[in-house]
Amino acid sequence: MSDPSETPMRPASEVAAQVLTQEADALRLFAGAIPPDFDRVVADIARIPGRVIVSGIGKSGHIGRKIAATLASTGTPSYFVHASEASHGDLGMITEADICILISNSGETQELGDVVAHTRRFSIPLVAISSREDSTLMHAADYRLLLPPAPEACPMGLAPTTSTTLTLALGDALAVALMEARDFRAENFRTFHPGGKLGAQLSTVAQLMHGGDEVPLVSIDAPMEEALLEMTSKGFGTTGVVRNGVLAGLISDGDLRRNMARLMDSKAGEVATLDPVTVPPTMLAAQALALMNARKITTLFVVQEDGRPVGLVHLHDLLRAGVA
Incomplete structure (x- = not known):
């Protein structure tokens, strides 16, 4: 044996x-x-x-x-x-x-x-x-x-x-x-998981965005001097351009450089990038971050169903919240 x-x-x-x-x-x-x-x-x-x-x-x-x-x-x-x-x-x-x-x-x-x-x-x-x-x-x-x-x-x-x-x-x-x-749904799930990375990823854009007077906005007919002041005072490096209360476009640092020769003689709507990428307030923050990465942008205007802007979310807001 x-x-x-x-x-x-x-x-x-x-x-x-x-x-x-x-x-x-x-x-x-x-x-x-x-x-x-x-x-x-x-x-x-x-x-x-x-x-x-x-x-x-x-x-x-x-x-x-x-x-x-x-x-x-x-x-x-x-x-x-x-x-x-x-x-x-x-x-x-x-x-x-x-x-x-x-x-x-x-x-x-x-x-x-x-x-x-x-x-x-x-x-x-x-x-x-x-x-x-x-x-x-x-x-x-x-x-x-x-x-x-x-x-x-x-x-x-x-x-x-x-x-x-x-x-x-x-x-x-x-x-x-x-x-x-x-x-x-995901929004219900966040109710029971408010803490940590999971809670951050389940946050909505509305919970992390800047709203009210913090949102940089000018009329589509505003002179570029006014648009530059709005961009500088709000500190996001961009401003939304609205027509009849609806977001029609946005002006970024890139738009300023592309129109430098005639910048101060232009209206906001003439310099703006029209029909910009926007997100609804109900979008998950993680989805907004993925969109930013895909489009290589750092800010997103938040609009209601009728196109009216209600906020702005910046890449840094999402990173500080722990979404990434």
């Missing part, structure tokens, strides 16, 4: 590839076998007046926390309740306006018993996520989200690996389906 200690070790990269392949295969299997109750769960969550309460223990608890956080950040009020703490007073966090999602791979987790009993007593909708269809939890639930039969990636088949990956992906699927059901 060979000595196990003499068995050659596989390269770690080979082990990683096997685990990832095995879990990817399980996800593909799951994608082709979405639980029949999934649509009903999404519809029920979308209509309830309360929150989604997620509970579990151990690795299932860790996954449950992430699912609750993802739901909350994508417009579905959600909260994680630890199964053990629920038995010591936290059941009060679960109300009749809520819906519960309980996670247990075996479906026999004893610590979930009090939460199950609480939902049955107060007719709170119960969603079970488990890999055992005939388990106690699945029998007690109103909705059953069954995980497909896929072996754990652990060499002994014991450590929660594939099963937790499947549960996590199922939570993502629920969150995204609910986003679509609620027509959840």
Whole structure:
């Protein structure tokens, strides 16, 4: 009999590839076998007046926390309740306006018993996520989200690996389906992510632009002396040119150089670049930055649907906000 200690070790990269392949295969299997109750769960969550309460223990608890956080950040009020703490007073966090999602791979987790009993007593909708269809939890639930039969990636088949990956992906699927059901948009997303780079990228042009008297504007018939004073006093190196209140063009440093020979004898409209690139106030700041980069410009006038200018956004404003 060979000595196990003499068995050659596989390269770690080979082990990683096997685990990832095995879990990817399980996800593909799951994608082709979405639980029949999934649509009903999404519809029920979308209509309830309360929150989604997620509970579990151990690795299932860790996954449950992430699912609750993802739901909350994508417009579905959600909260994680630890199964053990629920038995010591936290059941009060679960109300009749809520819906519960309980996670247990075996479906026999004893610590979930009090939460199950609480939902049955107060007719709170119960969603079970488990890999055992005939388990106690699945029998007690109103909705059953069954995980497909896929072996754990652990060499002994014991450590929660594939099963937790499947549960996590199922939570993502629920969150995204609910986003679509609620027509959840980028502007809604920013409400729950105001900080950091993501919050900056989800800012709108209206939130970062200069408005009111800060916007450099002159009439299309204004003499260039007036246009130069406007450009200098506002400090953006440009001025908008308006006709009947609508932005007709803009004057930049480049326009001044191109018309130097006859500059002071001209009207603003004769020097301006007509029909300039503009953006609406509702455009995302990240989109405005991409437009600036593509056109190699540093300022954009912000106009309403009728063409009336309401602001100006500068490249430096976007960089200071952390959009880049």
